[in-house]
Amino acid sequence: MIRLTRRANLKLEQSKQTLTESYQESLEKQKRGEIKKASRVWDKPYIKGPLFEMSHRKCAYCESKEGRLEVEHFLCRSKHPELVAEWANLLPACHKCNAIKGETDCCKQPMVDPSRTGMDPKDYLIYRNTLFYKRSIDDEVAENTRKLLMKRCTDELSGVFTDMRSRIDDAIDGICDKTKSIADDDDLSKNSLAGIVIELFRLAQREHAYSAVYASMILGHPSYSQLKQRLIDKGVWNGATMDPMENDAKAIALL
Numbered sequence: 001m002i003r004l005t006r007r008a009n010l011k012l013e014q015s016k017q018t019l020t021e022s023y024q025e026s027l028e029k030q031k032r033g034e035i036k037k038a039s040r041v042w043d044k045p046y047i048k049g050p051l052f053e054m055s056h057r058k059c060a061y062c063e064s065k066e067g068r069l070e071v072e073h074f075l076c077r078s079k080h081p082e083l084v085a086e087w088a089n090l091l092p093a094c095h096k097c098n099a100i101k102g103e104t105d106c107c108k109q110p111m112v113d114p115s116r117t118g119m120d121p122k123d124y125l126i127y128r129n130t131l132f133y134k135r136s137i138d139d140e141v142a143e144n145t146r147k148l149l150m151k152r153c154t155d156e157l158s159g160v161f162t163d164m165r166s167r168i169d170d171a172i173d174g175i176c177d178k179t180k181s182i183a184d185d186d187d188l189s190k191n192s193l194a195g196i197v198i199e200l201f202r203l204a205q206r207e208h209a210y211s212a213v214y215a216s217m218i219l220g221h222p223s224y225s226q227l228k229q230r231l232i233d234k235g236v237w238n239g240a241t242m243d244p245m246e247n248d249a250k251a252i253a254l255l
């Protein structure tokens with residue numbers, strides 16, 4: 001999970017009242033048995049487009065890019081129908097996170113809203129060895145968020161994260177090996193190795209799937225600090241490109 005920046009949605013602001021009334025009317029019809037399901041008023045390109053762009057088309061909770069993204073109501077619509085078209089209440093979510101969260105009332109069971117100003121997931125969560133932990137033991141917000149992510153780990157993501165870990169271990173081992181034999185005047189090999197390091201950092205940029213987990217795996221790797229120093233000593237570390245990528249990874253890593 002990473003912090004998301006929400007931009008204004010003026011078109012939704014203008015139509016919010018109409019959509020909310022339309023939803024509440026359809027709820028009444030549903031209660032009277034005239035229709036089976038209430039109207040999905042949020043199912044609009046001008047809502048889904050900017051919402052999904054906000055998260056780089058990833059689930060706001062687990063950061064998966066698999067499957068179809070859905071519009072999730074942070075405060076669920078069954079208990080807060082008045083917020084059904086409230087822009088700040090909408091998040092992009094994968095079907096699995098949406099289903100796990102279900103009708104959880106975030107007023108009673110508060111969770112991290114990664115789009116809320118001042119609420120950064122890394123202040124609440126730590127990732128280590130395919131598990132999420134809460135940063136502070138008494139933090140109810142962190143605990144409820146951790147529970148959702150751990151259910152995702154149980155149902156699917158543990159295997160995904162284990163494969164990612166192997167990929168990172170192999171990549172870091174490979175880079176370590178290559179730095180040992182590189183000659184001071186071998187610019188071709190240095191450039192080639194720099195390209196491999198940049199590809200590694202790309203996994204930990206916020207537009208990539210599971211970027212917070214990748215960033216935690218790379219920066220938290222036991223060899224990372226020594227490897228970086230060796231890349232600097234060998235003249236492979238390209239600060240102009242790599243420093244900003246490393247800083248972006250640090251900003252989202254759950255360490």
Ligand SMILES: [Zn+2]
Pocket residue numbers: 059060061062063064093094095096097098
């Ligand atoms: Zn998800």
